[in-house]
Amino acid sequence: MELKDIMAISGHSGLFKFISQGRHGIIVESLTDGKRANISASSKVSSLTDIAIFTNDGEIAFKDVLKKIKEAESGGLAINQKSDDKELKKYFEKILPDYDRERVYTSHIQKVIAWYNQLQALNLLDIIDKEEAPAAEAEPVKEEEPK
Numbered sequence: 001m002e003l004k005d006i007m008a009i010s011g012h013s014g015l016f017k018f019i020s021q022g023r024h025g026i027i028v029e030s031l032t033d034g035k036r037a038n039i040s041a042s043s044k045v046s047s048l049t050d051i052a053i054f055t056n057d058g059e060i061a062f063k064d065v066l067k068k069i070k071e072a073e074s075g076g077l078a079i080n081q082k083s084d085d086k087e088l089k090k091y092f093e094k095i096l097p098d099y100d101r102e103r104v105y106t107s108h109i110q111k112v113i114a115w116y117n118q119l120q121a122l123n124l125l126d127i128i129d130k131e132e133a134p135a136a137e138a139e140p141v142k143e144e145e146p147k
Contacts, residue, residue, distance in 0.1 A: 003048050003063055003127050006031070008115070010044035015118055018047075031122055053112070054100035062112075063128045068095050069116050070125055077120055081113040088113070 007016045007028055016028035016037075025040040039045060052059035069078050072095055079091045085106045092099060092109045119125050 001124070001127060006048045006119075006124075006127075008046050008048065008051070008111075009039055012039075015048075015115055031118060031124075048115070053096065053108070054103040055096070056098045056100055060096065065096060065112060066116055066119070066125065066128050069113075070120075070128070073120075075120070075125065078113050078116050081110040081117065 001017060005018045007018055009016060009028070015031045016039075017031055019027040019029050019036060021027075022038050025038055025043065026045065027036060027038055029036045048062050051062040053062065053065050072078075079087065081088070083091075088106055088109045089101075092104075092112075116125075119127075
């Protein structure tokens with residue numbers, strides 16, 4: 001599975017794995033319970049590779065935010081997303097000191113932390129490392145000369 005195959009769907013909690021294109025939308029599978037659902041084409045669906053967090057200098061890709069949390073937590077769970085607002089903001093400031101405080105709301109921070117914790121609990125954080133690894137170049141095959 002790749003990060004681009006993991007989806008966030010507006011109106012649905014948790015993350016989903018893309019399965020297939022359906023007749024009137026897409027078919028996804030919940031990462032938490034494995035149930036499949038048909039999501040209509042009118043639903044707001046975002047791949048995790050398409051999500052970014054506003055910073056004072058622009059944007060930072062969601063996978064980079066996941067990496068920063070993973071490094072800060074040594075691969076363990078992050079703070080509980082249901083912590084109070086001040087605690088969440090203080091934690092997120094530690095992870096991403098230059099996040100845009102006017103455009104990143106507490107609800108955004110809660111989602112980021114909830115998604116990180118869900119990926120961590122399912123041992124899927126290694127996919128963010130795979131995204132960075134360059135594809136190994138195939139060595140040219142040496143043809144033997146006819147004898």
